[in-house]
Amino acid sequence: MQLLWLRNDLRLHDHPGFELARQRQQPLAVVYILPSHWLQTDSHGTHRLSAVKARFLRTCLIQLHRDLYKENIRLTLTSGDPVEVLTQLHQQHPFELLTHTAQAPEEADWLAQLQPHMTITTYESQTLFSEEQLAPLLNQNSFPASFSGFRKQVERKLDIQPPEPIAPSPLLLTDWTPDVPGNIQWPDDWHLQPQPGFNRLGGEQPGIKWLKEYLWQRRAIDHYKSTRNRLTGDDYSSQISPWLAWGSLSPRYVWQQINDYESEFGSSEHSGWLKQELLWREFFHWSLRVNQHRFFTYSGLKAGELTSPPAFNQSNWDAWRNASTGFPMIDAGLNELHQSGFVSNRLRQILASFFIHELQLDWRLGARWFEQHLIDFDVASNWGNWSYIAGSGHDPRNGRYFMLNKQLRQYDPELSHIHLWLPELKDSTLEHICQHQQGQQRLKEYPAPIVTVKHKELFKDQSKNLSQKLSKAR
Ligand SMILES: Cc1cc2nc3c(=O)[nH]c(=O)nc-3n(C[C@H](O)[C@H](O)[C@H](O)COP(=O)(O)OP(=O)(O)OC[C@H]3O[C@@H](n4cnc5c(N)ncnc54)[C@H](O)[C@@H]3O)c2cc1C
Structure with a gap:
């Protein structure tokens, strides 16, 4: 049996995890685990899931639930410590775990704890480029110190392009339903009323629909560079980041859509600038992979602990x-x-x-x-x-x-x-x-x-x- 553990890859299109599962043709369970520590408040009163954020995530999951249902596969939702939940499920029914590569140290730690108990196969879906493509840059000595250095390396020296997104295919798999400890515990106030400002639903179909509207109907990409610094409005910039962040939109799919737009209407400084912003995202993603814990320290990427944090006020x-x-x-x-x-x-x-x-x-x-x-x-x-x-x-x-x-x-x-x-x-x-x-x-x-x-x-x-x-x- 196989179990696909989803995290920030809440979609069916261009999804290497579903593609792996499809090729293997074994019964599949698909699970999302809301880490329970996201709701725990720290000493400064912060936690990781405000009501608005929870509402957006919930709509991503509802959409995915519906889309998987059409494929005769159930999406199992639960909360808890991911390591505990998955280890317990594995004791009940052994499975091969398919999941996204670790990005942040926290995820690497989860995978390291699971590794001794089960076979794990990982895949990449959050970035434009693959690890193999960027291999020459991926260590602390050779990773470019600045974004412009990164861009030059990628575009000129390595001359690489993002791979094509994986073409969609029906899953045609049977599913199995793991016996999870309980449903997701959402923050109490997740059902807040909509507010002004960004007010769209999460999930793959709403994300694709918005991207197409932004590009093809509004043709708002044609003014991207001139308006991207505005503070209000619904298309001063692409506003695709919420779907990219939860993985409801694949960055490669977005890139391909922009390429298609450029083929139809010609490339411009605006479309080029939007692609450059996607490269900024890429830059930070790979920098995190390379720098890991240093990314979260006060002195960060600067050598040594030169400065100490200011006194708390x-x-x-x-x-x-x-x-x-x-x-x-x-x-x-x-x-x-x-x-x-x-x-x-x-x-x-x-x-x-x-x-x-x-x-x-x-x-x-x-x-x-x-x-x-x-x-x-x-x-x-x-x-x-x-x-x-x-x-x-x-x-x-x-x-x-x-x-x-x-x-x-x-x-x-x-x-x-x-x-x-x-x-x-x-x-x-x-x-x-x-x-x-x-x-x-x-x-x-x-x-x-x-x-x-x-x-x-x-x-x-x-x-x-x-x-x-x-x-x-x-
Ligand atoms: C302090 C701070 C915190 C930020 N936190 C986040 C965050 O948690 N999540 C997030 O996606 N972005 C973050 N950004 C980057 C940027 O502000 C948002 O990506 C952008 O505002 C999202 O709106 P958009 O989709 O309309 O972007 P657009 O301008 O349309 O750009 C298209 C896409 O390019 C990427 N992008 C654009 N600018 C940046 C950037 N500076 N860094 C990395 N990627 C970028 C995003 O994926 C974005 O969706 C942060 C920026 C700052 C200054």
Whole structure:
């Protein structure tokens, strides 16, 4: 018998695991285990599954349940410690385990614990490239330090292209149903009412439908490069990340769709830029594979433990968690994150920069907060981007600082985002808000900023000091 354990590969199209099962022609069980520790709160009050994130995941699973049902295969859902659940199931009915390769150390640890008890066959489905294609780069000495280095290697030196997605075929298998300990325990409030902002269903069919609408009906890819930094709207960027993160969309399928679009309408700087963003995702995915635990340490990829985390500041942390920092641009972004589970890339950068450089909190806590709330949480992209902005990741400039008012004037001059997520400020003007954020003239109807924002020069000095320390250490 065979058991396919799904994690972030919740789809049927371009799925090497289902393809393996189909070729073997043995009875198949398909299982999803919600790790119970995702719901356990840590000492800072964070966990891994907010209500909005749970709602999106639930719709991914419901869709997959329906799609598998049409193939006469049942999707078994349960919660628990994956190692315990799978070991117990294996004791009841021995099986060969088919599952995704480990990406993060946590998953590698699960697989290592299961290995002595059962035969495991792994496959890859979350990346554009395969491990064989990138083999020359996949160790700490040869993995490129920067994204541009990675892109050059992939495009020019190795000259590789993502493989074609696997063509769909009916499974034509019998299934067996494992006797699992119980159903999934969802967070109590998963059935929250829909909010403004990102509001689409999870799952393979909704993901494919949206991708096709974005490309072929709206032809929104034609303005991607010009609009991708906006903060509001439903096609300023592709907004495919939630489906990619849960594996309801295959990155190779997305790539192929963009290629098809380019064949029909010609390639442009916009389609090229969108592909480049998919390469950023790829870069972080493979960097995580190479760097493993280092990805999650405070000093990250920078040599040695040069700096120690800042002292924990409870009141700054509470203000962040309650979206009450007194900075309308930040509080609006946090409201969007909490209520919709999705925030534009530009605003993610602004939020992360504010958390690290103004609130002076440990960037890893911010990454955990995003992990709890983002419906597109992806371990490599999230932790990779946070450490990039903190200066401990792949950024050659040792971190990024975003000046709040400059960003507000450039990306929300009409205050569409602030008015959507902080309707109480609907009568305020851009000038009022900038003055308030700068600590000058306070808005009457809004709490005072909890910190004074830095100036870019100050950040530059800090970053220069860090560079000097780093070069001395090397
Ligand atoms: C602090 C921070 C945390 C982030 N956390 C996540 C996360 O948990 N999950 C996640 O998918 N992305 C994350 N990103 C990257 C990026 O913000 C999102 O991928 C993007 O906003 C998703 O919207 P989109 O699908 O419309 O992207 P588009 O702009 O349309 O890009 C298409 C796809 O390319 C990939 N991509 C785009 N930008 C990046 C990037 N900077 N890094 C890696 N991949 C990228 C995504 O898969 C995205 O869906 C984070 C960025 C920052 C600054």
